[in-house]
Amino acid sequence: MMLPKISIITPSYNQAAYIEATIESVQAQQYPNLEHRVIDGGSSDGTLEILRRYEQSLSWISEPDKGQADAINKGFRQASGDIVAWLNSDDIYLPGALQQVGQFFAQQPDIDVIYGDYHLIDPGGRVLLRKKEIPFDYNILLYGLDYISQPTTFFRRKVFASVGYLDETLHYGLDWEYWLRL
Numbered sequence: 001m002m003l004p005k006i007s008i009i010t011p012s013y014n015q016a017a018y019i020e021a022t023i024e025s026v027q028a029q030q031y032p033n034l035e036h037r038v039i040d041g042g043s044s045d046g047t048l049e050i051l052r053r054y055e056q057s058l059s060w061i062s063e064p065d066k067g068q069a070d071a072i073n074k075g076f077r078q079a080s081g082d083i084v085a086w087l088n089s090d091d092i093y094l095p096g097a098l099q100q101v102g103q104f105f106a107q108q109p110d111i112d113v114i115y116g117d118y119h120l121i122d123p124g125g126r127v128l129l130r131k132k133e134i135p136f137d138y139n140i141l142l143y144g145l146d147y148i149s150q151p152t153t154f155f156r157r158k159v160f161a162s163v164g165y166l167d168e169t170l171h172y173g174l175d176w177e178y179w180l181r182l
Contacts, residue, residue, distance in 0.1 A: 003102040007081030011071035015089035016046035025092035
């Protein structure tokens with residue numbers, strides 16, 4: 001089975017304390033057809049030194065941006081994968097996550113968006129909460145319960161043609177607003 005190319009976009013701004021764990025969680029996936037792009041907003045805290053250490057396995061830029069949505073959208077526009085997602089610079093993937101995502105999309109060509117279970121962890125990696133996904137319900141989402149975990153959400157690149165990119169005027173709730181449009 002041919003696995004689709006997955007592009008992971010990581011927005012960052014002064015995240016030196018966390019970004020290395022994020023990068024390592026993506027690299028540890030050992031997914032055969034992976035692109036990882038970090039879009040940094042001009043960090044001054046040591047983030048760039050960390051990114052330089054990983055230049056062989058990811059691509060990155062560092063320049064001022066207009067906020068998180070702008071950074072993510074830059075990454076989406078540069079991405080070459082058939083499947084795209086964003087992983088914030090203080091989040092990590094569990095082992096094997098991308099393999100499951102790639103296999104699912106390869107086997108389900110009519111599905112455009114997926115999301116799944118997640119763990120809430122503390123800075124030391126200790127699991128504080130294990131959360132199971134619930135089936136999609138637009139009404140629940142519409143009335144304010146953003147139950148979809150953004151780091152577990154992956155979608156086909158073609159959704160950009162139908163719903164556009166993230167709303168760059170939003171600084172909070174940008175994922176929830178996007179889910180409503182999907």
